[in-house]
Amino acid sequence: MLRRTVAAFDNWTVAPMTLDELKSHLLADIPLARAMALDLAGWDGRTFVVTAPLEPNRNDKGCAFGGSLASLMTLAGWGASVLRLGERAEGAEVYVQDSHIRYLAPVWQDIVIHAFSDDEAPEAFAAAYLDRGRARTHVQAECRLVDGTVAASLSARFVAIDPKRPRPAS
């Protein structure tokens, strides 16, 4: 029997929503999102941009705390996965399964994260979800400085599950 992979991250039931609605949902339901002063800057159909001010996310040196970067990049990746499902996502549960994070340079400014699909065929994610009620996608997220430097990066795998569909037998 297939062991259902469950994850602790962001397994919301997602209905089609605007960025403002998504932001309200995150801030209302996740105390740490409020503590980080998360903001959602945009979604152009390919890239999801998440921001946060430096001050609540600093370490003792005054640059960005790695825990904040890890958390914000994972949230950005989750958001990019959810938003790619679009209206088809109604009822989908989207989880992170694993991630690889690299810390490349300190961040002395407000935090800006860009998240986008790392799949060769991104549209296959939504198609597979519609077809089978379960699909995986790879997402890349980058913390980019004003000068374009990538200060941290995340490569992660997310899964979307339709809880109304029967699970595969094996």
Next chain:
Amino acid sequence: MLRRTVAAFDNWTVAPMTLDELKSHLLADIPLARAMALDLAGWDGRTFVVTAPLEPNRNDKGCAFGGSLASLMTLAGWGASVLRLGERAEGAEVYVQDSHIRYLAPVWQDIVIHAFSDDEAPEAFAAAYLDRGRARTHVQAECRLVDGTVAASLSARFVAIDPKRPRPAS
């Protein structure tokens, strides 16, 4: 020339300190550590245990937010690296370079993280640091449920740098 790998995470100058002093330092200097209500439960010379209550670290389902798990596991790995240097760590700057995180099961209880060396010869880390003023170590961190289940795991590489030593020329 060797490009110095800098990281956004936890690059404190570390003096020998007790767990209480380390905790005070973390809570005073990192707003997110306060928001997560971080606590340091113990260090036996091999394993460093970090805890946090569920409530400030929950998601909308009421289980642990993956961002909190990522952040707490990385902090635990950093602490395990620092504590292994012991008194030799005075002045050391300890950074995370990269990490691989797996989310295996939801966490419906207060969070307990165990972090320990993943090196074949853990003592080589402190020895190399003393010898060369720069050393790397691999750390494993696990979020363990009361029944022993590993609900999330982190495998990470940390580097300790003595800022008083000249950097290698290449």
